[in-house]
Amino acid sequence: MVSALKYKYRNIGFKLTPQRIAILDYLEGNTGHPSAEDIYNAVAKKFPTMSLATVYTTMGALREKGNVLELKVDPDKKRYDPNTAKHNHVICISCKRIFDIPAAGSIDLPDSLTGVFSVLESYVEVRGLCLECQTVNAKK
Amino acid sequence: MVSALKYKYRNIGFKLTPQRIAILDYLEGNTGHPSAEDIYNAVAKKFPTMSLATVYTTMGALREKGNVLELKVDPDKKRYDPNTAKHNHVICISCKRIFDIPAAGSIDLPDSLTGVFSVLESYVEVRGLCLECQTVNAKK
DNA sequence: ATTAATGCAAACACTTTGCAATGGA
DNA sequence: TCCATTGCAAAGTGTTTGCATTAAT
Numbered sequence: 476m477v478s479a480l481k482y483k484y485r486n487i488g489f490k491l492t493p494q495r496i497a498i499l500d501y502l503e504g505n506t507g508h509p510s511a512e513d514i515y516n517a518v519a520k521k522f523p524t525m526s527l528a529t530v531y532t533t534m535g536a537l538r539e540k541g542n543v544l545e546l547k548v549d550p551d552k553k554r555y556d557p558n559t560a561k562h563n564h565v566i567c568i569s570c571k572r573i574f575d576i577p578a579a580g581s582i583d584l585p586d587s588l589t590g591v592f593s594v595l596e597s598y599v600e601v602r603g604l605c606l607e608c609q610t611v612n613a614k615k
Numbered sequence: 616m617v618s619a620l621k622y623k624y625r626n627i628g629f630k631l632t633p634q635r636i637a638i639l640d641y642l643e644g645n646t647g648h649p650s651a652e653d654i655y656n657a658v659a660k661k662f663p664t665m666s667l668a669t670v671y672t673t674m675g676a677l678r679e680k681g682n683v684l685e686l687k688v689d690p691d692k693k694r695y696d697p698n699t700a701k702h703n704h705v706i707c708i709s710c711k712r713i714f715d716i717p718a719a720g721s722i723d724l725p726d727s728l729t730g731v732f733s734v735l736e737s738y739v740e741v742r743g744l745c746l747e748c749q750t751v752n753a754k755k
Numbered sequence: 756a757t758t759a760a761t762g763c764a765a766a767c768a769c770t771t772t773g774c775a776a777t778g779g780a
Numbered sequence: 781t782c783c784a785t786t787g788c789a790a791a792g793t794g795t796t797t798g799c800a801t802t803a804a805t
Contacts, residue, residue, distance in 0.1 A: 490759060490804055511795080526762040531795060533760085550687035552794060565724070565732055574732075576725050584705070584741070585716050592705055592714075594743040601724070603734040630779060630784060651770080666787040671770060673785090692769060 476500055487540055497521050498533055502543065502557040508564075508573045510552045548573055548600065563599040569608035576601070616640055627680055637661050638673055642683065642697040648704075648713045650692045688713055688740065703739040709748035716741070 476496050484491055484499075497518045507513070511530045519525045534555055537543045544556040548564055554573070561578040578599075584592060616636050624631055624639075637658045647653070651670045659665045674695055677683045684696040688704055694713070701718040716739075724732060 485805080492760060492804070494761075524762070527794095528763080528796075529761055532797095535796090536760095545690075547687060547690040550685075550693070553690070565728060567732075568735065574728065576728065588705060588714065588716065591746045592707075592741075592743055593749055594741055595708065596743070597739065597741045599737060599739050601732075601734055601737045603732055603736070606731045609733055625780080632779070632785060634786075664787070667769095668771080668788080669786055672772095675771090676785095 476503075489536065489540060494518065494522055494525055494529055495533055498530065502555070505557055506575060508546060508548070508554040508556055510549070510554050512552075514555070546573075561596075563601070565601045565603070567605040567608055568602050569604055569611075572605060574605070616643075629676065629680060634658065634662055634665060634669055635673055638670065642695070645697055646715060648686060648688070648694040648696055650689070650694050652692070654695070686713075701736075703741075705741045705743070707745040707748055708742050709744055709751075712745060714745070 476499055480499075481491055481496075489495075498514060501514060501517045502509075509517075511527060511534065514534070515525065515527050515530045518530070534543060534545070534553075538545050538555075541559060542557070544559055546554040546556050546564070548554060548566060549571070558575065562575050563578055565574040565576050566572070567574075576599075584594070616639055620639075621631055621636075629635075638654060641649075641654060641657045649657075651667060651674065654674070655665065655667050655670045658670070674683060674685070674693075678685050678695075681699060682697070684699055686694040686696050686704070688694060688706060689711070698715065702715050703718055705714040705716050706712070707714075718739075724734070
């Protein structure tokens with residue numbers, strides 16, 4: 476991790492421990508939408524004593540600071556996304572991989588809600604089959 | 616429950632017990648997106664011995680037959696929707712209520728995925744504040 | 756020196772499962 | 781009668797919390 480980044484985190488009151496730096500390094504540019512366990516497995520290589528609880532509390536702290544997103548795309552477990560820019564997801568229902576897509580335009584509310592419901596954010600999820608899984612399924 | 620409906624369920628191999636009929640009656644036209652516990656609480660009034668396990672297995676069976684949708688809108692618990700027609704959801708982040716909205720039109724995929732990813736379904740979720748919660752917040 | 760993070764274990768919430776008893780078809 | 785459903789309790793997941801120890805600032 477570059478020192479400018481360290482500076483930034485210390486400035487927002489986020490204490491940088493070696494474990495946290497390892498987590499942040501793992502997350503940097505990671506587009507795989509890892510679960511807590513994914514993160515744990517990756518970081519535990521460097522820190523055999525690392526615990527899942529630390530991953531959870533660290534990710535919770537990062538989310539509070541607005542540095543990661545907690546995705547609920549996967550109903551079974553949380554997934555984290557270091558890309559906090561507005562974007563949406565495409566999910567392959569076969570291999571479960573999640574791909575990023577740019578944010579969609581505005582969503583039209585039905586008349587009954589227009590001007591009544593104040594929209595803060597909208598989220599689009601597309602489900603289908605990725606190229607690899609289409610190929611595999613075709614062979615069957 | 617009307618007998619035509621009973622006929623339909625028996626025909627698809629769904630054995631109708633009194634508990635199941637009570638669940639189906641509770642679900643009929645229900646737009647509140649109830650959780651398993653909501654359903655349990657409602658039906659337990661008639662059946663004091665009713666168990667949550669029965670609700671879960673029944674809902675699982677109904678989902679398999681395509682008679683309810685399992686929503687993952689709420690990251691903490693499953694919610695069920697007897698409205699299996701294509702539609703989307705508006706969620707109030709304050710009171711957590713979920714409102715139905717008609718399905719949106721097609722979603723544009725980025726060029727990199729067009730013709731590569733085969734879209735099966737898309738889902739839109741809008742988050743914001745409902746009228747009541749806007750009013751309450753304004754008073755504070 | 757302060758104060759917060761670590762990491763273990765225990766607690767938690769939601770959901771699923773094993774199984775004997777029950778009751779639809 | 782036959783086989784699925786019930787409902788209890790126990791097990792299973794993923795996540796959170798209490799707390800003494802450790803370490804960052």
